[in-house]
Amino acid sequence: MTLTIIRTIILFTVVVVSLRFMGKRQIGQLQPYELVIIIMLSELAAIPMQNIGIPLFSGLLPILTLLVAEVTLSYIALKSVRARALICGTPVVLIESGKIVEKEMQRSRYNINDLLEELRAKNFPSISDVEFAILETSGHLSVIPKSQKRPLAPQDLNLPTQYEGLPLALVIDGRVMDKNLQKAQLSPGWLKSELDKFGIKSAKDVLFASLDTEGKLYYQAKEKKL
Amino acid sequence: MRLLTTLLIIFVAVITLGFWTNDQLTDSANELLLDVDKIHEEVNTQHWDSASEHTEELEQNWDRKGKWWPALLDHQEIDNIDFAMAKNKEYIAAKNVPLAMGQLSELRQMIKHIPQKVTINLTNIF
Secondary structure (H helix, E strand, C coil), X not given: CHHHHHHHHHHHHHHHHHHHHHCCCCHXXXXXXXXXXXXXXXXXXXXXXXXXXXXXXXXXXXXXXXXXXXXXXXXXXXXXXXXXXXXXXXXXXXXXXXXXXXXXXXHCCCCHXXXXXXXXXXXXXXXXXXXXXXXXXXXXXXXXXXXXXXXXXXXXXXXXCCCCCCCEEEEECCEECHHHHHHCCCCHHHHHHHHHHCXXXXXXXXXXXXXXXXXXXXEEECCCCC | CHHHHHXXXXXXXXXXXXXXXXXXXXXXXXXXXHHHHHHHHHHHCCCHHHHHHHHHHHHHHHHHHHHHHHHCCCHHHHHHHHHHHHHHHHHHHCCCHHHXXXXXHHHHHHHHHHHHHHCCCHHHXX
16 A cells, blocks of 8 residues: 555656646646647556556656657747648637638538637627637637727727736745845835834734735735634 | 657657667567477476476576566567466476476567567557
């Protein structure tokens, strides 16, 4: 039994490390070959986990091979446009200038119901509101609405806007993020004095604090333990 | 690029190690087969003392050479060789020619089968 636990921990670690090397992508965003690798990985790891009669290397070696294959294919796809089209496929335009491209729909085996379903899911109940719909290589449908139907932007009304950057997290779970403080060109002393103003003695009592681009400090103190 | 290079180096090292282990496996199996053939001959001529002595030697050789085999091969196959060796030892101790000969033939096939199973050839690939 202990043997199974040890083998499971080893295989789990190897699969997690392999997936980390493969990059950050969600299942829905995977390219076809990546999806195949993910499915195979889970199976390869599960068999030697359950069956202690199978050598651990029988599971580890195929995982390494798949990892090498995945990294090599992604590298080739990164460097060559032709190879990228061959490995990942190319996006298909299903609606062009407001018209359904029947030929492409047939070629992609994408029926009208699938198209309408995807459009509804993207808040376009009427196909007449759509200028372009592109079936991406990951299987996602990108929709570009007609200019009259797209959401209003401040630019349309000539409204001036201020720069909105990313708020910097200064304290997370009582720990001061020194790197972010340095990035904002602030010192721990400044943070302490700011927190003092709200009656908080130490950063350890703060659950989360962040600084937005306007210099406003947001904070939430930890709930006091009873 | 660094990740790809590192992985390719590891991969090439693993492939090289794979060829080396296949060679080692074949060598070890051939040595064990020589021992089995020797015992087979002695059982056939009913030289029980030397057969028994060589059986002990075969067991020691197996313990030494076969100890890393489970890392690469199905554990069940290794267990089967262990069981066959134990049976063979008893048949020789009992001086039973037909059973000892049969068991030695089975043992021979089991040992011979292992390097054959990992050899790179079309039969094994498909």
